[in-house]
Amino acid sequence: MSAYIADQTWPDEARRLNALERALDESTCRHLVRVGVSAGMRCLEIGAGSGSIARWFSRTVGPTGQVTATDLDTTLLEALPGECANVRVLREDISESVRLVGEGFDVVHARLVLGHVAQPERALTNIIQVLRKGGVALIEDADFLWSDVGEQPLYPASAALAYFPVWRAAVDYMHRRGYAVHWGRQLAAAMRSAGFEDVSGEAVILIGDRALQGSMALTIKRFAPALLQEGSVDQSAIDACLAALEDHPGTTFTGSPVFSVRGRRSR
């Protein structure tokens, strides 16, 4: 069973997920259009979170299509089937469950999910098995590239000085708790090893995106109690980091790359 580090018990988790959706949906939908999502298709959204992509699938496949939205915790998805007649919601752990094998989905999508899974390779094998032959998976995962380099582009420089040490402590914390902070760069090779064919993709770095900057502030707030408890940063460092992210009107934030990789099931 997966132990997800950012579960929905945190009161602001819906706000954090909504900010991520506002930042990332445009790019994701562009990729899904390129993959060929269209009316009448059967689509699976894994780790659907707050459900914006499941809603997009619902509108795009229309009444003749079907959408399945899964998550470890489906609390934020409960309203979906009432809103969209072609959507069903299932509580599923993608690293364990193969309940959907044989469903023959045309398209499967998972964003910012596999990096959290203890055995992402096994999850990829499960994903192949729920696709129809010829079906396509689009998998998207971040890569905390800047934590290696020792800085994250955030201007002015004073904002970066306040932001980066706390972000670095948060990355280390997430890594120790099982999050694969560099999974994005490994994704294409892992998909090939899992048996996907025609594997290709691209990575996007958002620059100056206020929604992404807001989601980062919420991520820092979410992990702040744990960082304070382990003593890796103190309250004044966290306050300075949040002020740099939230309050500085001239701050320009450059996000971590998000890798979007597609692959086809051929057999």
Ligand SMILES: C[S@@+](CC[C@H](N)C(=O)[O-])C[C@H]1O[C@@H](n2cnc3c(N)ncnc32)[C@H](O)[C@@H]1O
């Ligand atoms: C960072 S959120 C991303 C949510 C959504 N995919 C998005 O990009 O807006 C990660 C989501 O994956 C779910 N999740 C984590 N581990 C999972 C697993 N093993 N199986 C299914 N869902 C999982 C979490 O509950 C959470 O909703």
